[in-house]
Amino acid sequence: MIQLIVFLFIGAVLFASLLLLARRSSRPEGGAETLIAARQALKQLQTSLLPPEMVDRLMAVEDFEFVAFAAPGPVNRVFRRQRKRIVLTWIHQVQHQIKSLRRFHLGAARFYARLSFRSEVSLAIDFASLLIACRALRVLVWIGGPLAAPRMAGATAAAALRICEVSEHALAFLNAPNPPLERTLAS
Amino acid sequence: MMMKGPTTARRMDVQQAAGDLRNRTLSGLQRPLDRLIYLASTRDYNTGLYHHDGLAARYTPTVACEALADCHREVFQELLGCSVKELVAQVEGYMHSTGIEAAHFLTSWKRLEPYRIAVPVEIEPLAVEFLVCNLRTALAILEARLNRTPAAPAA
16 A cells, blocks of 8 residues: 555656656747847846946945935835835846846857857856845845845846856847847837 | 948937037036926827927937937936935925925925826836935925924014
């Protein structure tokens, strides 16, 4: 009886693994969707999320000091709460876009960018450490507030920018020789 | 000789038009907040397109529209880089320039949040939320200051 249960259990595990594999392989590696997502992620990271002035402003000590001095009490509390939420959203978005770039590197980069094995390993380590740093930063900000780890935030942003540079290089083949104007209004 | 493509030529026109706009019109508005409100007011809410008769006559309506949109995004980024202290000064300056009573102005801005519709398109929601949070705080600080100031005795 016990043997039967064990066999049934192993069978269930194998079936679940097969299902999982089938689901994963149905997503085409290096497909257009991955490329578009990677391109958008890169653009969002480079133009909106990671510019140093944006990162500095998000965690500017002078803002917190000024508000605490100018309007102590409820205004200051609301400001701190809102800024904390914004910083947490910022970390979440950086994490999300980095994951999107990682997906691209896992699949599409194999086909389009000729990365050496060494570069791929180094990039994989960079991705892993950056995602761990993002998680740690989220916990720190959640516990200690938006000013909990400004240095770590700066270092995370710098690491993310380095990954963006590599990704930009890998995505360079998508750039048209004469890029069209990116206008949604005029078109 | 290399020929310039129509896209490059138009981009150059847009840059020139944006330069004109900065030098002639926007230079008269010292505060970025004033510039943001002015540029937002040149946008048609129904179409999202910007209109400026002078620029359109000098260039083309499309070039004028793109130049205004460029300047609008530029000013938004400038405001995004301002500290809360700077924003308080800007809102205060704008409030005085309207000639409206401070209490009335602050109440209206807190309720209606007119700055929300002054945001350019294609701006990340996070950036919008950040600026809105800072502007709300600036309004709350001005309101707190107003409440601390004793009312002037009636004549």
